[in-house]
Amino acid sequence: MTKTIFKLLVILSFISCSKESSEAQTIPAQTMYFPPLTGTTWETQSISDLKWNQSAVQPLLDYLELKNSKSFIILVNGRIVLENYFNGHTATTNWYWASAGKTLTSTMTGIAQQENLLNINNKVSQYIGTGWTSETLAQENLITCKHLLTMTSGLDDTTDDVDPASLVYKANAGSRWAYHNVYVKLQDVVAKASGQTWENYFNTKLRDKIGMNGTWVQLGVNSVYTSTTRSMARFGLLMLNKGKWDNNVILNESYFNEATNTSQTINLGYGYLWWLNGKTNYHLPQSQLTFQGSIIPTAPNDMFMALGKNDQKIYVIPSKNMVIIRMGDAADDVNLALSDFDKTLWQKISALYQ
Template structure:
């Protein structure tokens, strides 16, 4: 029979071990660890919104291609539609911008640049705009005369010309040739051109030899991402605005990295101050109704200047990487959720807030699921 003191130590030791196990973090290795999939009315309501009957003729309405939900580092839900499967690298469109921000964050943590460095220091073709800093570009506030229109005004669209016509061979140079309309930092204007100048500046930051592999060595490989494809233009510059492809499960790894403040296992892959910058509203932004607030190449559910949250039914600390036709990587730290949605939305039916409201009801632990 153990002595009372020894017994006390044994009980204390079991408590410490049990507490450590209770708070052990789940991380994906080759695949995601699996958690219990919720059931019940909340899940049915979520699926009725996210995956309605799909009309491949009109291509109207909510058209989710994939939804993956991670809670506390465990995969608890996934569903695919159309031609998308678990192993399909899906075009992310402008989610690419937030991925670029994460790649730059690794370089920032390596001490390769400062946010207020002039962009032209790393991309000399941008020398006509000496006052524009990397911070300005990350906040989409370069002040360049840029028109970010797609199907609705293609003739006047800077982004359509950059991606598909006269700018497609060298997208950063095409952007650099735009006039300085207002001083940098004074006016928010969403710009895929700003993002592609950042992608060109990354080459100067890390060096031409390291550049072709840098997104993989810096970000994708440490996270265990194997599906990533990132297209370049004819100048060899990554199309940081638009052209990354990843499986939904792999994109969720980036979301978990951001949910855990840039830490991956025991490694602080992204500095905490970089993640804080990503999640800080751009100073030049003036709120519009139902519009997510821009941060450092991420989108925020933040209140600004007396305006309400853009997504009222989601926690205020929710932030996201968003792309054309409904691509989204949502990070909900308060709910301990990461949600990837790939889609083929061709009209304005889809609503972030409605999706997030139903997702929180179905998947957050507070529901008791």
């Protein structure tokens, strides 16, 4: 009798497993979607299709609105899951990226390198001439394009100005990490190396190839990008797909991997102008302190981020095929690229799918 029951259980288990396997085979694989380069068409996917928690949506949107957000998008496999606008902002309104746009400069530097126009290991002065700093020639010649990409130029970071008189020696290039506007010199490098204006080269090689809108606006020493939220999402989608737009290579994967992984030994949470989550320690702007743990402990460890003043955000999460965009005014009184806003926001985002 016991043997008979055991046999029946084995048979039932086999039938059940076969049924589950058959049902699993009928579920189509989710491919990566890329919206057309022109028009407003963009495929969507519902919360219910993803089997996410519908009850977590409104608390997330309420928090975003409370924290001075203007727009918010979640993409999964390139499809829009949530797209919301607040406080009079619309899908056609441009907004500034602030320092989140540093990642555009990083990407363009990589594109210029893959076209053999420059090499990031070469000294900056090879492209824009000597005397771009107030350092001695020997000190200046230590600074490579890669040092600008990794915030390790060694230049004094107590001022945001990038005229030669303001670019003063603090340490040898590569020996000190400090968040500094001097990265904008890479735009001059790319312009000189390509023989084009920065904006023309950017539009031709990146913006127009992935259907972005937007323009570069000069604000003080910074060249700041402004665009719609969907354009920011397009760039995030390109990065989620490792530099490819559909089957077109915009940025080669080798450079992409360098850019989105730890780029030096001082700040483990920094790539080539990208912030990296999930590292054992990190540095913050305007600080030489080392902070232990992940930058945003409530977010996935594999996430890499473009972060800008007043909480402009591009979150890219490869393990979840997800891109998240937030544009707006400062969530709190603290206007740094990183704040407690990120931690609480991710608690509410993760409630959607946990």
